[in-house]
Amino acid sequence: xQSVAQxxxxxxxxxxxxxxxxxxxxxxxxxxxxxxxxxxxxxLQFLLKYxxxxxxxxxxxxxxxxxxxxQTSFHLKKPSALVSDSALYFCAVREGxxxxxxxxxxxxxxxxxx
Amino acid sequence: xxxxxxxxxxxIKTRGQQVTLRCSPKSGHDTVSWYQQALGQGPQFIFQxxxxxxxxxxxxxxxxxxxxxxxxxxxxxxxxxxxxxSALYLCASSLGQGGQPQHFGDGxxxxxx
Numbered sequence: 185x186q187s188v189a190q191x192x193x194x195x196x197x198x199x200x201x202x203x204x205x206x207x208x209x210x211x212x213x214x215x216x217x218x219x220x221x222x223x224x225x226x227x228l229q230f231l232l233k234y235x236x237x238x239x240x241x242x243x244x245x246x247x248x249x250x251x252x253x254x255q256t257s258f259h260l261k262k263p264s265a266l267v268s269d270s271a272l273y274f275c276a277v278r279e280g281x282x283x284x285x286x287x288x289x290x291x292x293x294x295x296x297x298x
Numbered sequence: 299x300x301x302x303x304x305x306x307x308x309x310i311k312t313r314g315q316q317v318t319l320r321c322s323p324k325s326g327h328d329t330v331s332w333y334q335q336a337l338g339q340g341p342q343f344i345f346q347x348x349x350x351x352x353x354x355x356x357x358x359x360x361x362x363x364x365x366x367x368x369x370x371x372x373x374x375x376x377x378x379x380x381x382x383x384s385a386l387y388l389c390a391s392s393l394g395q396g397g398q399p400q401h402f403g404d405g406x407x408x409x410x411x
Contacts, residue, residue: 188340216397218399220402225404226404226405227302227388227402227403227404227405228341228388228390228402229402230399230400230401230402233397233399235397274340274341276340283346283353283354283395284329284331284346284348284353284354284392284395284400285331285343285346285354285356286331286333286341286343286390286400287343288333288340288341288342289340290339290340291339291340
């Protein structure tokens with residue numbers, strides 16, 4: 185069975201500072217990893233994915249994520265946070281050969297203060 | 299280029315009733331997945347349709363059923379509604395069964411009284 189853990193319910197950061205949202209995962213095969221963002225009363229928007237290749241993945245809106253196989257982590261990062269980045273962030277995993285089913289973490293609320 | 303569209307946006311039902319939610323995938327996509335997102339939680343996978351067949355199913359009872367039409371649109375049906383079925387129901391579409399990211403609609407908010 186596959187699972188995702190997002191250990192922080194909320195992350196607070198000042199505008200202009202770097203941000204990190206943590207994610208660890210568990211799958212029995214090769215992981216496909218994703219980050220999504222959700223704004224109030226909206227669906228999920230795709231930010232970035234890791235399937236294979238370079239461990240540092242760049243995505244939308246200046247976000248990036250680092251895949252670490254030994255630590256089974258896929259932390260989301262951004263060098264300089266914006267107030268408009270405040271939202272709910274979800275990490276998701278699917279096993280490479282297990283169809284399209286995504287398993288999501290519980291979400292981390294990012295609060296960026298001016 | 300229209301994204302994933304879902305209807306209705308909001309729905310109120312009472313216990314024991316039945317409900318049908320609808321989803322049109324993003325243009326060019328052929329695979330539709332449904333997720334249930336309870337308040338304050340991450341989405342949970344219900345099932346996925348590809349080539350008009352249910353291909354994968356999560357841990358949901360048979361009260362949850364679906365359908366995919368030849369134009370790739372999909373319906374989610376829930377029978378014998380329970381209070382615990384109150385949630386945001388999200389539809390996601392993608393191309394094929396590979397590693398392409400799923401694109402989500404804005405969901406249908408279902409409230410059970």
